[in-house]
Amino acid sequence: MWTLQDAKNRFSAVVDAALAGQPQEVSRRGKPAVVVLSADEYARMRAAAGEKRGSFITHLLSFPGDPDSPRPQITPRDVSF
Template identity: 40%
Template structure:
């Protein structure tokens, strides 16, 4: 249950009983639901979720922008024999 209006932590029982309030408060700040006294899930607004999960470019762009690009790393593959696995 919430202990004060600014509190953002809920028990599972409290969140179930006041789900509309959890959702309403999640529009302005993340709401944490605890289970057995430990944080279990966080409820955030759809807008916040989209912002956090939006792709920020392609893998190629990420690799091209890498600070390791041009670092002349030795990435030679080991040529060990395959290991025997039990059947």
């Protein structure tokens, strides 16, 4: 893992390692902050995530139940103030 300062100073080495297929982690203030990876790997990951995830509309439509069924009528309770 690179510190942010080291990654700045040796950015070419960070990029070269990422292009060689080794994602590079960079920390900030001692905590993991970012990962540098090649554009090809990023595109592959996005494509894989899109295939699994699907659209939001598909997700909503996959919920069980009939969307056209009437909602139950609930009478609210009396509250005194």
